[in-house]
Amino acid sequence: MSVSRRRVLLGGTAATAAAVAGAAGVRAAGGADAATGAAARVGVREPVEFTWWGNHAWQIRCGKYVVLTDPWLTRFHTGTYSAAGADPGTRIVSSPAIIDRYVTTADAILVHHGHYDHLPDVPYVARKTSATVLGNETHLNLLRALRAPSDQLSQVSGGEYLPFEGFTVEVFRSVHSCGGKRHQFAFPGTRPGAVPARPRTIADLVEGGTLAYVLTIGGLRILSLSTAGFDPGALRDLQVDVVLAAPGGEPGVTDRLLATLKPVKTVIATHWDDFDQPLDKPAVDWGGLSKLRTSVAAAGAEFVVVDHLQSTTL
Numbered sequence: 001m002s003v004s005r006r007r008v009l010l011g012g013t014a015a016t017a018a019a020v021a022g023a024a025g026v027r028a029a030g031g032a033d034a035a036t037g038a039a040a041r042v043g044v045r046e047p048v049e050f051t052w053w054g055n056h057a058w059q060i061r062c063g064k065y066v067v068l069t070d071p072w073l074t075r076f077h078t079g080t081y082s083a084a085g086a087d088p089g090t091r092i093v094s095s096p097a098i099i100d101r102y103v104t105t106a107d108a109i110l111v112h113h114g115h116y117d118h119l120p121d122v123p124y125v126a127r128k129t130s131a132t133v134l135g136n137e138t139h140l141n142l143l144r145a146l147r148a149p150s151d152q153l154s155q156v157s158g159g160e161y162l163p164f165e166g167f168t169v170e171v172f173r174s175v176h177s178c179g180g181k182r183h184q185f186a187f188p189g190t191r192p193g194a195v196p197a198r199p200r201t202i203a204d205l206v207e208g209g210t211l212a213y214v215l216t217i218g219g220l221r222i223l224s225l226s227t228a229g230f231d232p233g234a235l236r237d238l239q240v241d242v243v244l245a246a247p248g249g250e251p252g253v254t255d256r257l258l259a260t261l262k263p264v265k266t267v268i269a270t271h272w273d274d275f276d277q278p279l280d281k282p283a284v285d286w287g288g289l290s291k292l293r294t295s296v297a298a299a300g301a302e303f304v305v306v307d308h309l310q311s312t313t314l
């Protein structure tokens with residue numbers, strides 16, 4: 001394999017290919033679709049490769065099927081993790097040359113929220129790959145304003161069960177993480193209705209509501225969360241094998257997440273790097289990783305940390 005991996009094991013036992021707690025539930029949820037090749041494939045346990053492009057940009061691949069989460073690779077300087085914080089006037093740029101180094105194919109792109117570190121490269125990636133783009137009304141309006149190919153956009157809001165060839169996607173309501181004395185997050189707001197003016201600065205890319213997704217691929221059920229926030233009502237007793245979990249947020253939020261879900265085998269750290277630092281160098285922890293590790297260990301799950309441009313296969 002051309003890719004290496006670095007795994008941090010804490011508590012629990014390493015996942016085995018034979019353990020597929022999710023398969024039965026998937027088949028039940030698939031219902032009438034189980035007769036089709038696509039739905040039948042979903043329950044078969046096959047290797048699933050996770051490649052990290054920093055922030056919440058993941059390429060999740062099983063055989064020829066590829067799903068991307070919030071593919072943001074251009075990484076312009078914002079000051080987000082500096083003492084001064086992000087400069088709201090920072091211009092949005094998207095670099096096809098950088099994206100082309102990493103992105104080849106994709107069948108679906110899962111948009112989790114509208115912020116500048118998640119959305120700006122989606123139009124180019126969508127056009128390049130012809131992937132279906134899932135997002136809510138605001139996410140899709142911001143993408144239309146950024147000249148995304150509108151016929152590839154699929155509006156979701158939470159509750160959807162979407163069978164694709166080779167995988168399924170379930171959509172869940174979520175919330176952005178917040179913090180500080182006032183429990184705030186950056187650039188709140190929505191853009192329903194008409195398509196807004198073309199976003200120019202990072203402040204134009206409002207959060208727009210947050211979604212969570214469960215991707216079932218290669219018999220593995222993967223919960224993808226783009227921030228530390230989650231909606232307990234939406235995720236209560238949810239059964240998944242893997243969680244992509246971000247550090248940060250209110251104290252104890254990850255402990256509450258892992259208590260809300262049915263016991264999880266593996267947690268993969270996401271969104272833990274300072275994205276003002278380059279993608280082609282080792283990731284620089286902005287300071288949240290150790291707390292995330294502690295919470296995952298307390299829950300008895302395996303904790304996996306993948307470095308920039310590295311992969312892990314489950």
Ligand SMILES: [Zn+2]
Pocket residue numbers: 113115176227
């Ligand atoms: Zn965000």
